[in-house]
Amino acid sequence: MNELFTLPVLLGVLYSGVRLATPYLYAALGEMFAQRSGVVNLGVDGIMLMGAFTAFFIVTNTGSLALGMLGAMLIGLLMGLLMSFVSVNLRAVQGISGIGLYLFGLGLSSLLFKRLLGSTKAIDGFQAIPIPFLSDLPYVGDVFFKHNALVYVAFALVPVAAFVLNRTTLGLKIRAAGMKPEAADSLGVSVAGVRYFCVCLGGVMAGVAGASLSIGLINLFQENMTSGLGFIAVALVYFGGWTPVGVMVGALLFSMVNAFQLWVQVKDILPSSYRDFVVMLPYVLTIVALVFGRRARQPTALSKPFSRGEN
Amino acid sequence: MPSASNDGAFSQSMFDALKAVQASMGGEAGMKLAVSEGMVQVPNAAAAIRDYAQQGYDLVIAHGTQYGNSLQEIAKDFPNIAFAWGTATDTFADKGIKNVFAYNPRAQEGGYALGVLAAKLSKSGIIGVCGPVEAGDAKTYVDGFKKGVTDTKKDAKVNVVYTGSFSDVSLMAAAAETHSKAGADVLTGSSQAVVGAIGVAKDKKAIWLGTQALQTALAPDTVGASQVYDFSGVVKEMLALSAKGTKGGTAFELSLKTGGLKIVYNDKLSIPADAKAAVDAAMKGIIDGTIKPLP
Known part of the structure; x- marks a missing residue:
């Protein structure tokens, strides 16, 4: 057991945790905006798959990572628009339509992959950019300052999201649309417009989350490569109490527990019969956190369609 | 499927x-x-x-x-x-x-042969295995691989991780990342999720040894050989x-004997002749029964 609690292992857990948290962070931050405006989008995983495929396809054919990212954002925007239309205009049950969007993304990304690429091959994705001076710091330099640009941007978005949500007029409108849409409407706020914006923003972020896998961390595409990661991201929004910092803490905690269980196995400190328990750790943690997590900031109009005069 | x-x-x-x-x-x-x-x-x-x-x-x-x-x-x-x-x-x-x-x-047969190859190719003496679930041909492959390594190089260390999923590409990538951090310079793994690990192996300039299908095309500069069903x-x-x-x-x-299992090298990577000879000898031993690929 002593072998596990050593500095190299601790640093390894932190490094892997930061990397693993990146796609969760993009997807969960975007979903947080959607939920704060009152819309639950369970289609995040499907959007991630489409983002992952689009980015990978573009980079494979053009070699341009920037174009790949743009493509992923665009496809995320389009799928966000679709979700917005269904949930805001058609007032569909959001849980069901989100699952529909997920299945649509899962199927379409697989179909396009088969038709347009046929097979996969590793590409040169985003490379690590050591941050001058900071990356030379002992211990923390390796852990926090030797990642690729997508990792840095994901964490930089946390304070930006907190600022927008808590310190701007737009943030106030978003919170109002999620908490008291009828009151927001009476003050001239377009609830539909705010919800469209937030769900589309969530779509763009989910697209980037997918791209962060296929051209940032793994640099390959495979059908259903997210493997339910988008659903964990939705859970992280609840876990994080609908706040950007809470979402980040949740993403890091989940990822670090995952990284920890990998190190437990690498160091071979538990008998193999206990291995399954170790693998379960991150998911047990998620359930515990969801059960005991705070509900104080849960938008009261979450998943409730709004229509002027009816609410 | x-x-x-x-x-x-x-x-x-x-x-x-x-x-x-x-x-x-x-x-x-x-x-x-x-x-x-x-x-x-x-x-x-x-x-x-x-x-x-x-x-x-x-x-x-x-x-x-x-x-x-x-x-x-x-x-x-x-x-x-x-x-x-x-x-x-x-x-x-x-x-x-x-x-x-x-x-x-009999995945353990090719697993053993690739374990011999890994022991010959590894400079650090640390080899990482990315498994999905400890069952079926994934388990027999991993067990055979480990035995192949340790029979060839007694002091080599084989680190094994099972992610608990056949499809979690992201976690498989994290497993490979962890192996790399632990010093592994040769990696292997089983299941469809290994594309995640192969991507990391390419990034870390490690050698990947594949199983189930020919995986050379996934990363031609990284995959050294594959056991092909x-x-x-x-x-x-x-x-x-x-x-x-x-x-x-x-x-x-x-099996190797019936030709249902094959070891296919990646010609783009230069595998030393003595390593290939050791693999050939191991395969011969498995076929004639003098080598038992499972512990």
């Missing part, structure tokens, strides 16, 4: 074999082939198996250990249809079922038996 036919692993190995058999029988005119991919949910796979049987296909293959219970139920209802189940060794003959073939790759011989044999009226009852094994 539990995953896509182009997964670079388990499903692709069967799909490639079926296409090869189809080509040898004169193409689509000689053999009609229908495939249901991505059957992660067993009830969906069971529905597909029943559907193919109702349509009267000569041979219905349930390519996944997890489909066994469903197949056992369905096969009883279609005694004139031949079914195949793998990876498995049970044809359900003891339950009175006569129309199920089983097939099982060649199911074509087994499929041909099952079709021939079925045509003669024998619809099941035989458990086939793919």
